[in-house]
Amino acid sequence: MSLTPVIALESAINLELQFAVVGLWLGVVFLLAAWLYRLNPTYSEAVRKVVHIGTGNVILLAWWLDIPAWVGISASIVFSAIAFLSYYFPILPGINGVGRQSWGTFFYAVSIGLLIAAFWPLQQPQFAALGILTMTWGDGLAALVGQRFGKHPYRVWGMQKSWEGSATMFGISYLVCWLIFWAVYGSLWQTWLIPVGVALVATVLEAFSKLGIDNLTVPIGSAACAFLLYNWLHFI
Template identity: 45%
Template sequence: MPITSDISPSTALTIQISAVAIWLGLVFLASDILRRLKQDPELVRKVVHIGTGNVLLIAWWLHIPTWLCVTAGVTFSAIALASHYTNILPMIHDVGRKTYGVFYYALSITILVVLLWDSHPQYAVIGVMVMSWGDGMAALIGKRFGKHTFVHLGNKRSVEGSVAMFVTSLMVMIGIFGLTHGIHTRDIGIAMPVAAIAALLEAYSPGGTDNISVPLSSAALSYVLQSIF
């Protein structure tokens, strides 16, 4: 049952928008504090990366309507694209490289919401959460503990980071399946190949395109496999 089911539509909408705004405010406040404390820029960027991804989980919980999610996605996509050329949000810029990764990230969220929010929102959440948490942990673990590195099309990755991506993606999907219908053995069998493909795409997608290839493929493949099994 929607958390806002017993109140008026206008009040529900106010609560929904306020909850998302408060969360995003906390995310950007945390990132700004870390930046001012001169913490690792990669850590600052991943705080934003993971934090903004969690917005879709909040939107799912609050049953935020499709039109509002699409509007927010389009707006953030425009801001992300503008930030590629200006300094609107310095904490979301790529570290040491100039790509359209943040724009792809926002675009992937918008696409998933448009395609799935009305009928199968859990798969949109899977796609975004795999990208936000999986990629975030891959970068942080890889930078801290990555000893076995490889380079593909100019992107440096590590085996340790890819393992972190796989494990985190697996945990995210099992958790969302659990929230949706309870955890069954088949869910683990479905989550494993999806997590493996997500890890491969994160490692080998060039120029920040993993921010669109990972969420779209994770959502699509998990939906197809769930439909089959």
């Protein structure tokens, strides 16, 4: 008797479970965001950060559940299209306002698909996770800290930043990178050194990005930097 139908059935069941776990997590994130927005529409920035940080952690589920690359890439395409349309139609109220001068949500979805396409075939999803989580947590918390506690501003290309926000970006980026390297490679000297370069690259990219493009440059730049540094220093 051929085992092919049995294997196909098991794969289908596994994929359904993966969809269920990811869908449950996203459902919780968007319900929380909707509740905040309904509670007070002026909380739009808080709503965006809840979605920004909450949805980014899907990359960890995709990694841990070994979700196929085609699923992640397909989801990225769908959400990129929704995000693009939301700038012209009220599809995601509280996350994107019609005519809002930022393409951050669109770039966010695109970056996830690009990193999955780059690192899943190499069987090194940790670098995709590193890039997305650096953007998710670093950029998200840097914005909140900068807005709330930024007492020392500076300007880059007409944009106002704060040293407090940039310091948060550097610290969180270092922590994210160190945690992932420690979990995958253990406590090697590269685990402590590489995050310094990654955090510096992420902080500079975040400071010099306009119109939300940091949601693309930060994850791709961070992942590429970590990948290149690891492959270089690994042989020293």
